[in-house]
Amino acid sequence: MEFFNRFYLDSEKDIIIDLYRDHDQMTYVLRTPNHKTGNLITNLAELCHLPLSFDAKGLKIIEGQVPAYVNAHNELVYILRLANIKIANIYPDGRIDQKASILAIAKTLMSQTKDYKLSANETIIKSYVLQDTKFKTDLHTHMNANLSADVLMALGIKHQLRYPLYYVKKLKLKLSPHQAQAIEEARTQVAQQFKDSTLESKQLTRKIDDNTFINFADLILNNLDQAEYNIPRIRASLAVLKDGQAVFTNLEKVYLYRYVFAKGQASQNPIALDHWQEIPDPDMVEALAQMLADLANPAYQSFTLFQDCLLWICRTYQEKGITYVEMADTTLVKKAEAAQRLQEIHDCLPAILAETGVRLRFLAALRRIALTIVKDQIPKENYFTENLQVLKAVADDPYIAGCDIVGEEINDIRELKPVIKELVKISKTYPNFVIRIHAGENDSLPDNVGHSIDAVQAGLELDENFPPVRIGHGLHTAKLSSKKGQNLMNKIRDNGVVLEFQLSSNVRLNNLNNLKHHPLKTYLENGIACVQGTDGGAIYGTDSLDEQLALQYLLDLNYDQMHAMCQVENRLIAAAVKDFTEKSIKFKQEKGKISVATFLQDRIEGNSHLYRKILAGEEKYDSHQIFADHISGLPQDKIPLVLLGGSFNNLRHQTRMTQAGKDTIDGLLAQADPSRVFFVIGHADKAYEHYLLEANQGRFEIYAMIPAAVTVKEKTAIESLNLPIRIALDPTPMGVYKSFAYDIFKRRQSIILAFDGNASAMNLIQEAKNARYKSRTFINRRSAPLRMKAKSLEGYITFFEDATIVPEILDYADRYFQVIDDLDQQIYVRAIDRL
CATH class of the missing domain: 3.20.20.140 (Metal-dependent hydrolases)
Structure with missing residues (x-):
């Protein structure tokens, strides 16, 4: 069949439908080449009860027939439906009358998870609103x-x-x-x-x-x-x-x-x-x-870019x-x-x-x-x-x-x-x-x-x-x-x-x-x-x-x-x-x-004389200067375990520790290998992060990620941690999550153990999912905000409730080092071969 035309199910041109025609027969191929995980097209195929196949490049595609009809005017028209929803009327002269599309929200949620929850009618939307309720x-x-x-x-x-x-x-x-x-x-x-x-x-x-x-x-x-x-x-x-x-x-x-x-x-x-x-x-x-x-229009011909x-x-x-x-x-x-x-x-x-x-x-x-x-x-x-x-x-x-x-x-x-x-x-x-x-x-x-x-x-x-x-x-x-x-x-x-x-x-x-x-x-x-x-x-x-x-x-x-x-x-x-x-x-x-x-x-x-001093709030100091002697690079020969459980809450929420949570930390400290694992926490000496510091007793290396600017009170609290530190790019405590991504997730594999947290913790978890290197994320099922976030990341999250999760965490660390050891061995063998 010869290529006939192309249109898109979304405004960003991520969901592509190519049409092919041979005489009165028409087929379509649906592709999502901008989405590398394959979640989007996999969830869409399941939603529409359609089989997946693969193109010559090994990318997932959906293929199917577009039935031909004759309308009341004796015109030939091809009608494409997905999940029994009319997508478009397609005419032999190349015209495409699109009837439905996929909203950005649905596309994002399909891309995010391996277990998409919205129905077909909430995903493939007819593009009509009543005239007298149309927003202007x-x-x-x-x-x-x-x-x-x-x-x-x-x-x-x-x-x-x-x-x-x-x-x-x-x-x-x-x-x-x-x-x-x-x-x-x-x-x-x-x-x-x-x-x-x-x-x-x-x-x-x-x-x-x-x-x-x-x-x-x-x-x-x-x-x-x-x-x-x-x-x-x-x-x-x-x-x-x-x-x-x-x-x-x-x-x-x-x-x-x-x-x-x-x-x-x-x-x-x-x-x-x-x-x-x-x-x-x-x-x-x-x-x-x-x-x-x-x-050529006098009104526009001299327009600047703006x-x-x-x-x-x-x-x-x-x-x-x-x-x-x-x-x-x-x-x-x-x-x-x-x-x-x-x-x-x-x-x-x-x-x-x-x-x-x-x-x-x-x-x-x-x-x-x-x-x-x-x-x-x-x-x-x-x-x-x-x-x-x-x-x-x-x-x-x-x-x-x-x-x-x-x-x-x-x-x-x-x-x-x-x-x-x-x-x-x-x-x-x-x-x-x-x-x-x-x-x-x-x-x-x-x-x-x-x-x-x-x-x-x-x-x-x-x-x-x-x-x-x-x-x-x-x-x-x-x-x-x-x-x-x-x-x-x-x-x-x-x-x-x-x-x-x-x-x-x-x-x-x-x-x-x-x-x-x-x-x-x-x-x-x-x-x-x-x-x-x-x-x-x-x-x-x-x-x-x-x-x-x-x-x-x-x-x-x-x-x-x-x-x-x-x-x-x-x-x-x-x-x-x-x-x-x-x-x-x-x-x-x-x-x-x-x-x-x-x-x-x-x-x-x-007006240059106005507003000499607007904010008279608490003065902040440059963390790079104050903590110059404590700044340290993260170990390159160990896997980082990021622990969230105190530094990432909103002002109204305080983490309530449980014995099961403490037992989980105790299990990690007792069973993990300090020569292969180190911990990274936030800037606040609170809840599970505080418990980790007390229980560790110097056995494991622990690093704190702190804001780029601190108040006197924050300075005193950070000094009391007596830890090697990494200074974040952002001057605010809630912006520290960005530097976990920059320092860790975009550079290496890691483990996240999330006991509790608000939007900053959710952003940190999302950054890990989006990063180039895979991270294994464990989320406390008892934390309502994080549990809700985890549901949107089905297939990428492991829930835990108590210390029984410790062997699985350590198994991931062991498998990480097995891969590293195998790579080192391959490099050694190739070097010997060259010699």
């Missing part, structure tokens, strides 16, 4: 996360952006011989710039590769023979992890890959844009065709029926960039609105934790000082709808109470100025939602109205059926706070493992205003319509609940439109005839 907004999204990989790559070609050699190597892209020679010559020149660098080995190589570039248009258009291989790899780098749930560190890496296209610079070696119609991806070709056509991004963001929303969007952007609080960014916004959005009908507004976003704290010796208060100086200057710009506090939720929001107080002061001048706070995204700090509202309340004077406040996520709080939960809902409702929910990002970022525990229906039943967002849908393989379908099919929202959310949207849109009109008139009068950029930059500079 995306009120929770982020700049640089909205555009699909195909549009970003097309922008990379149109603007001829430079693409780093490091990414070429990292993604194992294939270059033509000419490209390989040219980039190697360029690398040699770049290396000369760093000949006197103090960097060594891998760091120096990375630095050179990061500064050696190929024109992305050249990479694709002058290498079309390899485009079908290269494009899927680049596409995969622009979304979060494929084979299961990701963690925040994965998200940060995705943003770095996206910055090449969303914030990139033009190559110094432009090429003629020829043969672009031959790109083996119709969506990229279609987008690039429109981009090149835009060059303005082109805004144009395509609005075009994407237009396709999904979205008419109003508020997007968080950290650039809008940066002294050196905010004024020019807003100039570009003013210059392009009227024309974009005229074409698309999409109103795009921005939330100036402050990071809850500065990315440069400690590492670059920039005090935290200086970071917020600049943010607030800039925000106060740009707040009356009509395109600024409000502000946001963003970033991984690994600190108590009460630490930022002084910052929130200043945000409340700024909001008093503008009746509809939104204060949005990311809170309740994970279970580490379940009181953050309530504390956020309290912090806003504390910033008000007597009898002042509560400003427009929105909580981004609001997923984890006190149990809503409890007295504390009821009080929280009263506080939310009485102050008119709006909650924003993003189902796909919660699942894909490891913050939601059981959909039955989602609180949205409870909030709606209690009269609380709720809306939907995407959280930057393209990163998570979703969009506004897919998110609404997920609410409908996976959370079982009914008509009245959907309609209530629509009414909240309508109210917020009306207020935003009124606010924009009023602010535009005032802004134009104040600005006069000077440019937006000049006007705003002058105001920013005029």
Whole structure:
């Protein structure tokens, strides 16, 4: 049979259906080549009761017939069904009328486990919603996360952006011989710039590769023979992890890959844009065709890369029926960039609105934790000082709808109470100025939602109205059926706070493992205003319509609940439109005839005397300096046993030790071999970690992973451990999990013994599952949070309840060393043979 056409069951193009036809016969082949574990296609085959086979490369595939029918108009039509659900009508002229798809959430859960639980009707979704409950907004999204990989790559070609050699190597892209020679010559020149660098080995190589570039248009258009291989790899780098749930560190890496296209610079070696119609991806070709056509449109022909991004963001929303969007952007609080960014916004959005009908507004976003704290010796208060100086200057710009506090939720929001107080002061001048706070995204700090509202309340004077406040996520709080939960809902409702929910990002970022525990229906039943967002849908393989379908099919929202959310949207849109009109008139009068950029930059500079000291919290110290004499590398000739049981709890939860747990530790200490096993714990001398230290009595090596910045109290506690330490990349205790992955899971096999823990422990476990090297993970069945996480990792987790698990742990360690010994023996034999 000859190839006929191709389509995809998901928006990320991970579930591929190739169609083949011979006369009136049609067959299909379903593949998932971006998913290496095979879980996705295995679970899908089982769900649809279809057999698996293998292609020539040994990858799992599903093959089947597509029956031919004749419709009422005597037209031939092929109808593909899976699990008795119509997927598509396929016509002889090549048209494909797709009827159903697989949501990002279902795809993630199928990839994550070997025992998928959702039904076919919860997995393969018909793409329809009632017209009068169709959502029209995306009120929770982020700049640089909205555009699909195909549009970003097309922008990379149109603007001829430079693409780093490091990414070429990292993604194992294939270059033509000419490209390989040219980039190697360029690398040699770049290396000369760093000949006197103090960097060594891998760091120096990375630095050179990061500064050696190929024109992305050249990479694709002058290498079309390899485009079908290269494009899927680049596409995969622009979304979060494929084979299961990701963690925040994965998200940060995705943003770095996206910055090449969303914030990139033009190559110094432009090429003629020829043969672009031959790109083996119709969506990229279609987008690039429109981009090149835009060059002849006077309204768009001089657009910068950023303005082109805004144009395509609005075009994407237009396709999904979205008419109003508020997007968080950290650039809008940066002294050196905010004024020019807003100039570009003013210059392009009227024309974009005229074409698309999409109103795009921005939330100036402050990071809850500065990315440069400690590492670059920039005090935290200086970071917020600049943010607030800039925000106060740009707040009356009509395109600024409000502000946001963003970033991984690994600190108590009460630490930022002084910052929130200043945000409340700024909001008093503008009746509809939104204060949005990311809170309740994970279970580490379940009181953050309530504390956020309290912090806003504390910033008000007597009898002042509560400003427009929105909580981004609001997923984890006190149990809503409890007295504390009821009080929280009263506080939310009485102050008119709006909650924003993003189902796909919660699942894909490891913050939601059981959909039955989602609180949205409870909030709606209690009269609380709720809306939907995407959280930057393209990163998570979703969009506004897919998110609404997920609410409908996976959370079982009914008509009245959907309609209530629509009414909240309508109210917020009306207020935003009124606010924009009023602010535009005032802004134009104040600005006069000077440019937006000049006007705003002058105001920013005029605020330089404000906010001298914002945070007066407990001072933190650089752990690298304080503990310089205690820092030690991990042993390379032993297997690490990571013990979780005290350092990874949220503020409301304390681990309760059991005798069975103590017996398990005693069994390990008595039976394991200190010459082959060492322990790694967190920074807190609590619960099972404390018991391990007491019972060990110096027999086993034990290492502590500590934050990169510590308070005086934390310093004293860590010193009392008297252990060799590893210093984490992150300055917060809850961010320490990232360095277990960096120091251990990505470098070697390991054992995890998890007695208890919250989101940080779950992220650590997920990092181990995602890592290159396999780890054996044992989870205490008595820990409810970890037990829930383990259910989403069926097939990758072993439960334990008592010391009977010790022989299995030790057997894994023995088998690890048997493999090592066998490898050493093979190396020895090969060396003898060579001699």
